[in-house]
Amino acid sequence: MSGAMQAQAIPEQALPAWRRAVLKVGSNLLAADGGGLTPHYAKALAGFIQASRDAGRQVVLVSSGAVAAGRAQLRAHAPSGGDLAARQALAALGQAPMIALWQSLSPRPVAQVLLTHDDLRNRRRYLNARATLRELLALDVLPVVNENDTVAVDELKLGDNDNLAAIVAALVDADLLLIASDIDALYTADPRRDPTAVPLGRVEALTPEVLAMAGGSGSSVGTGGMRTKLEAAAKAAAAGVPTALFSGRNEDAARALVHGRLRGTYFAVARSRMQARKYWLRHAPAAPGRIHVDEGAVRALTGGRASLLPGGVRDVSGEFHRGDLVEIVDAAGHPVARGLCQYGDGEVRRLAGRHSRDIEAVLGYSYGSEIVHRDDLATLADIETTGEIDA
Numbered sequence: 001m002s003g004a005m006q007a008q009a010i011p012e013q014a015l016p017a018w019r020r021a022v023l024k025v026g027s028n029l030l031a032a033d034g035g036g037l038t039p040h041y042a043k044a045l046a047g048f049i050q051a052s053r054d055a056g057r058q059v060v061l062v063s064s065g066a067v068a069a070g071r072a073q074l075r076a077h078a079p080s081g082g083d084l085a086a087r088q089a090l091a092a093l094g095q096a097p098m099i100a101l102w103q104s105l106s107p108r109p110v111a112q113v114l115l116t117h118d119d120l121r122n123r124r125r126y127l128n129a130r131a132t133l134r135e136l137l138a139l140d141v142l143p144v145v146n147e148n149d150t151v152a153v154d155e156l157k158l159g160d161n162d163n164l165a166a167i168v169a170a171l172v173d174a175d176l177l178l179i180a181s182d183i184d185a186l187y188t189a190d191p192r193r194d195p196t197a198v199p200l201g202r203v204e205a206l207t208p209e210v211l212a213m214a215g216g217s218g219s220s221v222g223t224g225g226m227r228t229k230l231e232a233a234a235k236a237a238a239a240g241v242p243t244a245l246f247s248g249r250n251e252d253a254a255r256a257l258v259h260g261r262l263r264g265t266y267f268a269v270a271r272s273r274m275q276a277r278k279y280w281l282r283h284a285p286a287a288p289g290r291i292h293v294d295e296g297a298v299r300a301l302t303g304g305r306a307s308l309l310p311g312g313v314r315d316v317s318g319e320f321h322r323g324d325l326v327e328i329v330d331a332a333g334h335p336v337a338r339g340l341c342q343y344g345d346g347e348v349r350r351l352a353g354r355h356s357r358d359i360e361a362v363l364g365y366s367y368g369s370e371i372v373h374r375d376d377l378a379t380l381a382d383i384e385t386t387g388e389i390d391a
């Protein structure tokens with residue numbers, strides 16, 4: 001980086017309070033160019049994760065570094081160049097050492113979670129990944145997510161954990177996406193190329209002007225560069241999750257985060273997580289099936305923060321699968337709400353009118369006591385309210 005750039009003061013600001021964050025750590029922080037993994041920068045980030053946990057907050061880590069670790073293991077025998085199968089082999093070789101690095105820095109157990117973008121597009125697998133991550137957090141385990149490079153053909157070509165981190169942030173209902181990079185902020189232009197570039201403290205919206213500021217990756221082991229970080233911030237913002245970008249090379253920046261201060265760039269959101277979620281529930285295409293509920297359920301659902309339990313279900317029409325967005329209607333067939341159903345139509349039919357505690361006895365298994373969880377539900381009132389942000 002040029003001297004002119006380093007002279008720029010990085011804005012410091014208070015971070016809004018958060019309870020659950022996704023922290024993305026790139027290859028450049030875990031491996032020096034061409035070299036193997038080192039705890040050098042990871043240490044301060046692991047310290048931040050532990051301090052957050054001690055303060056009652058949860059962090060899901062999205063870590064790159066498998067390809068770099070695999071390459072370092074093979075040393076001179078490592079395949080060079082960007083051949084896809086070779087990179088996939090290197091990633092397979094390097095996943096375990098990458099996890100081992102985080103385990104060596106974490107006093108709590110570390111769990112490996114390998115995901116592909118495909119897993120997250122498929123509703124059923126999405127729900128399973130979400131349930132696993134929630135359970136890991138409840139067990140006080142640190143989940144370390146990376147792409148499942150072995151099968152993620154297109155994704156490895158993009159090689160993009162920034163976007164994966166944004167999707168994971170929505171998946172786990174995070175309040176904040178933290179991106180630790182090798183650079184301390186978003187600059188008005190790539191500071192490696194333009195010495196007049198200045199750092200930005202806050203970005204209100206990912207406009208075409210902001211997107212145009214980003215160049216590609218600055219190094220040989222990183223893949224995404226600033227462009228994928230901005231894409232990730234846009235994706236997170238669409239889900240109502242703000243993003244904070246900071247330098248993982250700066251221990252002070254990691255320490256400041258523990259105290260709720262960001263030295264870097266904050267990407268604000270136009271709508272809250274709940275509004276974004278309700279908006280999505282309102283607009284996303286629903287499955288052809290419907291759930292017919294009784295009067296008690298209509299009252300509970302329209303009254304506020306209730307989930308739909310099996311006891312309130314009278315009947316089911318049409319077909320839907322576990323995880324589908326389904327319309328909930330009253331006895332007269334009028335829509336009451338829409339929500340993501342935890343069970344398929346056949347299962348809901350068998351559970352209609354039963355008590356939640358009987359689910360396992362009826363089906364032989366259970367995905368939880370709700371047919372539609374309240375977090376996955378938009379009532380007609382929600383729909384009308386969120387409609388206003390449409391204009």
Ligand SMILES: Nc1ncnc2c1ncn2[C@@H]1O[C@H](COP(=O)(O)OP(=O)(O)O)[C@@H](O)[C@H]1O
Pocket residue numbers: 025026027028029180181182183185186187188189190191192213214215216217218219221222223224225226227
């Ligand atoms: N407008 C910009 N502001 C900051 N950095 C930029 C910008 N445009 C391009 N970059 C480059 O993006 C790099 C960060 O991306 P990358 O090297 O892929 O990191 P990581 O490994 O953290 O994903 C920076 O080092 C910088 O060279």
Ligand SMILES: N[C@@H](CCC(=O)OP(=O)(O)O)C(=O)O
Pocket residue numbers: 025026027028063064065066067068091146147149159160161162221222223224225
């Ligand atoms: N999944 C790959 C890295 C993909 C990636 O996005 O890398 P980076 O740009 O360093 O965050 C790995 O673990 O090496």
